[in-house]
Amino acid sequence: MRWFGDPKYPRRNIGSGALLLGLTSFRVGNIYERIFTPAATRHDYVDFAIWLVLAVLAVINVRLGIAALPSDPKDRDAKPTGVDRSAV
DSSP, rough: OOOOOOOOOOOHHHHHHHHHHHHHHHHHHHHHHTTTTTTOOOOHHHHHHHHHHHHHHHHHHHHHHHHTTTOOOHSSSSSTTTTTTTOO
């Protein structure tokens, strides 16, 4: 079982993670604004905690998706520059 998407499809994982990140950040912002009003209840604090955890999971999903992307073939076959060579 994979917690953060299938590594075979990293671009799909990045897209779904970005969508989830957008939704969760919107909800966290809305609830965060409501918490500082006199009408705030315990339910608002629970919602805030749940959506904050989902936002963190979305960030992890995007980061793992970016890490799973294959490297650029141009980078592997590039000639070393003067900075890449040893000084000796």
